[in-house]
Amino acid sequence: MAGNGILELTDESFDRDVLKSEQPVMVDFWAAWCGPCKALAPIVEEVATAYSGKIKIGKMDVDKNVATPQRYGVRGIPTLLIFKGGKVQEQLVGYVPKETIQKALDKHISG
Numbered sequence: 596m597a598g599n600g601i602l603e604l605t606d607e608s609f610d611r612d613v614l615k616s617e618q619p620v621m622v623d624f625w626a627a628w629c630g631p632c633k634a635l636a637p638i639v640e641e642v643a644t645a646y647s648g649k650i651k652i653g654k655m656d657v658d659k660n661v662a663t664p665q666r667y668g669v670r671g672i673p674t675l676l677i678f679k680g681g682k683v684q685e686q687l688v689g690y691v692p693k694e695t696i697q698k699a700l701d702k703h704i705s706g
Contacts, residue, residue, distance in 0.1 A: 601643050606662040612653060614681040619703040620651040621696075623703070624674040626658050631690040632673040638693045639675075649693035649704050679703050 602612055604622060613620045623639050625632035653663040657664045657672055667676060667683060677685035677699055685699045 600647055600652070601640065602651060604653040604655040604660070604663075606660045609660075609663045612631055612651070613678050614686070615679070616651055616652050618649070618651060619677060619679040619700070620685070621700060622678065623652070623654045623677045624669045624672050624676070625654060625665055626656060628658075629672050635673045635690050638696065641693060642696050645697075646700060646704075650700055675699075677703055683688050 602608075602614055613622060621639075621642070623635070625636070627678075639652060639654070642697040646652070655663060657669065664674075669676075671688050673684075673688075673690065675691070675696065676683050684703055687695065687699060
């Protein structure tokens with residue numbers, strides 16, 4: 596389960612929680628069987644804490660939700676998509692270091 600203020604996203608909640616969000620949203624597409632996803636999870640949690648109030652962070656299990664990953668062409672996981680104004684601004688695929696995620700997010704905070 597998602598914690599640290601991380602939204603648990605579903606195909607049903609995606610438009611409301613991500614596309615209609617006033618704040619930028621980073622979505623982590625993951626699966627329980629994915630090793631790199633498990634390795635990335637603590638980094639996503641650290642980022643969620645550090646950016647609390649500036650950026651929303653959501654996680655979507657690609658095994659439970661297939662429509663949204665297909666809609667955004669998510670082929671490999673983990674994939675991080677950063678949305679602002681209802682559009683994908685940034686895409687990070689695979690395990691990436693925290694600094695890479697922070698640089699990507701910093702570009703989209705109120706500016």
